[in-house]
Amino acid sequence: MINVNEAWNLLLSHVIPLKEESVALEQSLGRVLTNDLKADRDYPPFDRVAMDGYALSYESWQSGQRKFIVQAMQTAGQKPTELGDEKHCIEIMTGSALPRLCDLVIRYEDSRRDGDHVYFLEDLQLERYTNVHRKGIDCPAGRSFPDRLMTPPLVALAASFGSHSLKVIRKPRISIIGTGDELVAINFKPLDYQIRASNIHAMRMAVESRGHEVLSSETIVDERDLIRTSVEKALESSDILLLSGGVSAGKTDYIPEILKACGIEEVFHKINQRPGKPLWFGQSKSGKTVFGLPGNPVSTLICLYRYVLPYIEAAQGRKHIQRPMVKLVSPRPKNSALTFFQAVKISYGDDAVIRADAALHNGSGDFASLSGTDGFVEIPGELEPNYNPKQTIFPFYSW
Known part of the structure; x- marks a missing residue:
């Protein structure tokens, strides 16, 4: 089984860059330019x-x-x-x-x-x-700006330079499928042995909150033919397919075999981590990317924020974000061979130290424990090269 760093490096080595398209300046916020912005004249253009x-x-x-x-x-x-x-x-x-x-x-x-x-x-x-x-003191004519992510300051530059149409990396086409016999629609009253399908809604909102577009999202029962039909349909129109559930070792966890039948080659399955150990990742020869996320709600979100969203941003040409380091003020979990993702609440002190207080939980199915949290910290397991049993400072991933 691979560790977290190995999984991330495999993801980076399998990033499939997206093609470019032209968009109006008004639609460029959050997009990634394919060329540097260049000043069309001196700025200021006069004294x-x-x-x-x-x-x-x-x-x-x-x-x-x-x-x-x-x-x-x-x-x-x-x-x-x-x-x-x-x-x-x-x-x-x-x-x-x-x-x-x-x-x-x-x-x-x-x-x-x-x-x-x-x-x-x-x-x-x-x-x-x-x-x-003085004329030209801020920016001489012809100066290039290597920043590519269109933030409001860069939008202001582009507008000043007269760049009303911009070439950017297009957004990925993303589809989401949740699986599980126990799942019912959120507008249904579940029976005692059923639960409402929450994962696909949380996944969709998380993806869209980063400026990405979701073509479709649906929940289907654990039936091979139905799942395969939905997967094949989604792959026809999508660059990236996100699945929730069906990737563990249960008798009805059909996702790995269905993906193989659909021409998706496995890159890795299972990571030395908790929650989210059964994470599945693969690609087709035609350039389709698939993530199979564990079905437990906490596992789904952890894997989405730790792997999927950073992968999507890499496919759009965004630079890898340096995660802020925070101090875990709660007792550290017992040493384990597994890397542990701990949901936390963030606070700030006068000493400029960002503090993370662990949220109590009852396992990876306890989605209620995420209420009030700001994200999670990554605590390396004993098998990680950067493992340190006395470490209290960890990288933080925000929701």
């Missing part, structure tokens, strides 16, 4: 006034002149005015282009206005281009 006040000649100021005639007023978006005389100044607003022949801006706060004249304080320490944001 930009940084304070409300008066623009004037630095030479006039240096010569000792402190009284000026207000020639005109210029606001942001207006064509730059030209200074008419060295004894003149131009009233100016923040964001305006610096008037021609001016190379200094003095704030309103450092002046006194009297009709068409303005008087400046005598002892101001000023330099040429004080209160002026």
